[in-house]
Amino acid sequence: MTTKKIGIIGAGIAGLSCAKQLISAGFDVKVFDKSRGVGGRMSHRVFDQWHLDHGAQYFTASHPQFVEELQEWLTNGVAEEWNGKIVNFCDGQFSEKKHQTKRYVGVPAMTAPAKFLAKNISVFKSQTITEVKKNQKKWQLISEESGVLTDEFDYLIFAIPPIQAKKIIGQQSASLSLICEQANMLPCWTLLAYFKEPLTLHFDAAFVQDNVFSWIARDNSKPGRDNAHAWVAQANPDWSLKNIDLDKLDAQKILLQEFEKISGTASDFNQIQLWRYAKLESPGTQNFAIDANTQLALCGDWLRNSKVEDAWLSGFFLGNELKRILITSN
Numbered sequence: 001m002t003t004k005k006i007g008i009i010g011a012g013i014a015g016l017s018c019a020k021q022l023i024s025a026g027f028d029v030k031v032f033d034k035s036r037g038v039g040g041r042m043s044h045r046v047f048d049q050w051h052l053d054h055g056a057q058y059f060t061a062s063h064p065q066f067v068e069e070l071q072e073w074l075t076n077g078v079a080e081e082w083n084g085k086i087v088n089f090c091d092g093q094f095s096e097k098k099h100q101t102k103r104y105v106g107v108p109a110m111t112a113p114a115k116f117l118a119k120n121i122s123v124f125k126s127q128t129i130t131e132v133k134k135n136q137k138k139w140q141l142i143s144e145e146s147g148v149l150t151d152e153f154d155y156l157i158f159a160i161p162p163i164q165a166k167k168i169i170g171q172q173s174a175s176l177s178l179i180c181e182q183a184n185m186l187p188c189w190t191l192l193a194y195f196k197e198p199l200t201l202h203f204d205a206a207f208v209q210d211n212v213f214s215w216i217a218r219d220n221s222k223p224g225r226d227n228a229h230a231w232v233a234q235a236n237p238d239w240s241l242k243n244i245d246l247d248k249l250d251a252q253k254i255l256l257q258e259f260e261k262i263s264g265t266a267s268d269f270n271q272i273q274l275w276r277y278a279k280l281e282s283p284g285t286q287n288f289a290i291d292a293n294t295q296l297a298l299c300g301d302w303l304r305n306s307k308v309e310d311a312w313l314s315g316f317f318l319g320n321e322l323k324r325i326l327i328t329s330n
């Protein structure tokens, strides 16, 4: 039996989860990511005196397969339950949020589970894949940084958001291209703010309604963080979409003013980030997509729903299906 070579574009949690399944079946897997690190939207920013999770804030686990994976993360100390005090904030009023939901975070940062997975995977960072081409039944990748890469693959998996995937495979697979077109992802303007002194708010995080924001959270209430008083404030999808073309400085000014209305204190340092493809407009209906004719496939949160658990499951299910297809065809 010849070892099939599989290339995965995207070292977010979906790409890494898929890689783990395929490697466990003996396939030769290489993962490529445009960033300098792994984890994608499970991201963490580090500044001089402070740092915080500025993408996914926490995750939940309900599917048995993901619960099993989470157990491994907990055992290895790369995730912990977050028992922060979370409230609802509506019309300027805070109310206690009665939640039974168990929320987990990566430790010491949201990137930790991805870094843990990547330890056993060949990941090539700072490789922005712009094009793919087929050479005598084998796929080759072209990256912005290195040009044509020498590896040749039997299968390629795109574990990246749909707009980005469509740009690369649009010419190669009509069926996958259509699936990409059908998913709409919404942006999220995110304010990152540091305070030298703790705020006097009596909660660690809030689901916000009737406001520019939909979520605010104190990063150092999460386990394994140091004592830097860092807050993240995510604008809601409607506001973010309406203001997607705002100049960064203008968006920063508005969000700072709005946050100050809640915090009562001006931040000592702050930054703003626009996530162009943060979350899905409406949930997807499939776990993954395969075009067996071209030997291209898609996975990622967006095929299910915009959650860490969905991203992991999408990669997991695709990995298992490809194992089945490729082992049978050998």
Ligand SMILES: Cc1cc2nc3c(=O)[nH]c(=O)nc-3n(C[C@H](O)[C@H](O)[C@H](O)COP(=O)(O)OP(=O)(O)OC[C@H]3O[C@@H](n4cnc5c(N)ncnc54)[C@H](O)[C@@H]3O)c2cc1C
Binding pocket: 009, 010, 011, 012, 013, 014, 015, 032, 033, 034, 035, 038, 039, 040, 041, 042, 054, 055, 056, 057, 058, 059, 060, 127, 128, 129, 130, 159, 160, 161, 164, 188, 190, 234, 275, 277, 278, 279, 299, 300, 301, 302, 305, 306, 307, 308, 309, 311
């Ligand atoms: C602001 C925000 C808040 C969120 N909050 C939560 C939350 O609280 N709880 C929750 O469960 N989920 C949350 N999510 C969603 C969660 O982060 C995602 O569902 C999950 O991380 C998606 O994983 P993924 O692997 O599918 O995609 P991604 O994490 O997006 O990974 C895709 C990877 O592909 C790489 N890539 C893209 N294009 C290319 C290319 N051309 N070449 C090479 N590499 C490329 C990217 O660098 C990235 O690393 C949030 C997301 C955002 C943005």
